[in-house]
Amino acid sequence: MRRILTTGLALTGLAAGGLIAATPAHAAVFQTYGTGVNVRSDAYLSSPVVRTLPGPTSIDVDCQKAGDLVTVSGGSSRWWAHVPALGGYVSVAYVAIPEDKLPGVPECGGNPNPPSGDITLADVQAMFGSRIANPSLVNTGLPSLNQAMRDANINTPYRKAAFLATLVHESRLEYNIREIGDTRPYGGRGYIQLTGDFNYRPAGQYFGIDLLGNPELARSLQWSAPIARWYWTVARNINPFADQLNMGKVNAAIGYPAGAEDQRRCDSFKNAIRYLTGSVPAGVVCTRSKAYAGDTSKLTRAQFDALGKTGGGLG
Structure with a gap:
C-alpha cells in the first residue's frame, strides 16, 4: 500500500540493489514501494520502459512532470518523478508519500502542460x-x-x-x-x-x-x-x-x-x-x-x- 510507508522512510536515502549512487545536491530522495515498478522514458503509459525496479528503491528526483494518470490501490497521481540516474520517469503513485505530488520538487521545465499540437x-x-x-x-x-x-x-x-x-x-x-x-x-x-x-x-x-x-x-x-x-x-x-x-x-x-x-x-x-x-x-x-x-x-x-x-x- 502506498500510504503505509511514511515520508520519513522515503527520505532515508536507502538504496535497493545499488541502483542509486550519491545524491546530487539539487535532487530530493524518495522511496518507491512495490515490485516491478516501471521507469519510462516519458511521463506517459505508452512511453517505452527503460528499466524496472525489482523492489522498494531509493530514487533521486530532480523534477516532476504532469502526464498520464496512474491509479493503484494506495491512491492515484498524474505526476511523474524524473530520476536522472535511471534515465526516465517513475509515477508518483508508486512513491511512498501521502501526497499526490512530490513536495518541494520543482516541475520539469516549469511547464506541466502536454506538448503543443496534442488533440483535446x-x-x-x-x-x-x-x-x-x-x-x-x-x-x-x-x-x-x-x-x-x-x-x-x-x-x-x-x-x-x-x-x-x-x-x-x-x-x-x-x-x-x-x-x-x-x-x-x-x-x-x-x-x-x-x-x-x-x-x-x-x-x-x-x-x-x-x-x-x-x-x-x-x-x-x-x-x-x-x-x-x-x-x-x-x-x-x-x-x-x-x-x-x-x-x-x-x-x-x-x-x-x-x-x-x-x-x-x-x-x-x-x-x-x-x-x-x-x-x-x-x-x-x-x-x-x-x-x-x-x-x-x-x-x-x-x-x-x-x-x-x-x-x-x-x-
Missing part, C-alpha cells in the same frame, strides 16, 4: 459531435492516445484526421471498449478494436506482453493506445494512405468489406480535416478499388501490400 476533448467533440458519447472517458484516454500519435508520426492534419476518424468509428475514442455482443476470446477490444489471435499474438510479441493469455490488456489504459499505434504502423502502414487523402485504402487496411460504412468514415475524415485546416481539399477518395473490396482483416502486412502492387482481388 474539445477538438474531438468539434470534429465528431455526438459520436463522442462518453466525454469523461475519452478525456481520460487522450494523454496516452496523443503519445501514441507522436510515436506513430501521426503529426499532420491529414494523418490525424484519418486516425481519429477511424478510431471514433471503431471505439468512439473510448480506450476500454469491448465490441458489443462479441464473446470470442479474441474479439474486438480497445481503440482499434483488435480482433483475432492473428493480431493478438504479434501485437503481444511486439510489446513483450502475453495478449493471448491476457486479452483484456488490449483495452487497458496502458496498452489500448500503443496497440492502435502498432496496428497503424506495424501491422499496416497507413500514414501514406492518409497523406494521399485515400480513406478507401485506410478503411481497407483496417479490415472489413467495402460498403456503406466506408462513406460514413470518409465523412468523419472530412469533418476532421475541415476542423483542423479550415477546409476540405479536393481529391479525397472515399471508395475502394476492386482489389481492396473484400475483407482484408486476416491478411499479413505483406499480403495486404501486395494487393496494391498486383491489382488483383482477394482470391
Whole structure:
C-alpha cells in the first residue's frame, strides 16, 4: 500500500540493489514501494520502459512532470518523478508519500502542460459531435492516445484526421471498449478494436506482453493506445494512405468489406480535416478499388501490400 510507508522512510536515502549512487545536491530522495515498478522514458503509459525496479528503491528526483494518470490501490497521481540516474520517469503513485505530488520538487521545465499540437476533448467533440458519447472517458484516454500519435508520426492534419476518424468509428475514442455482443476470446477490444489471435499474438510479441493469455490488456489504459499505434504502423502502414487523402485504402487496411460504412468514415475524415485546416481539399477518395473490396482483416502486412502492387482481388 502506498500510504503505509511514511515520508520519513522515503527520505532515508536507502538504496535497493545499488541502483542509486550519491545524491546530487539539487535532487530530493524518495522511496518507491512495490515490485516491478516501471521507469519510462516519458511521463506517459505508452512511453517505452527503460528499466524496472525489482523492489522498494531509493530514487533521486530532480523534477516532476504532469502526464498520464496512474491509479493503484494506495491512491492515484498524474505526476511523474524524473530520476536522472535511471534515465526516465517513475509515477508518483508508486512513491511512498501521502501526497499526490512530490513536495518541494520543482516541475520539469516549469511547464506541466502536454506538448503543443496534442488533440483535446474539445477538438474531438468539434470534429465528431455526438459520436463522442462518453466525454469523461475519452478525456481520460487522450494523454496516452496523443503519445501514441507522436510515436506513430501521426503529426499532420491529414494523418490525424484519418486516425481519429477511424478510431471514433471503431471505439468512439473510448480506450476500454469491448465490441458489443462479441464473446470470442479474441474479439474486438480497445481503440482499434483488435480482433483475432492473428493480431493478438504479434501485437503481444511486439510489446513483450502475453495478449493471448491476457486479452483484456488490449483495452487497458496502458496498452489500448500503443496497440492502435502498432496496428497503424506495424501491422499496416497507413500514414501514406492518409497523406494521399485515400480513406478507401485506410478503411481497407483496417479490415472489413467495402460498403456503406466506408462513406460514413470518409465523412468523419472530412469533418476532421475541415476542423483542423479550415477546409476540405479536393481529391479525397472515399471508395475502394476492386482489389481492396473484400475483407482484408486476416491478411499479413505483406499480403495486404501486395494487393496494391498486383491489382488483383482477394482470391
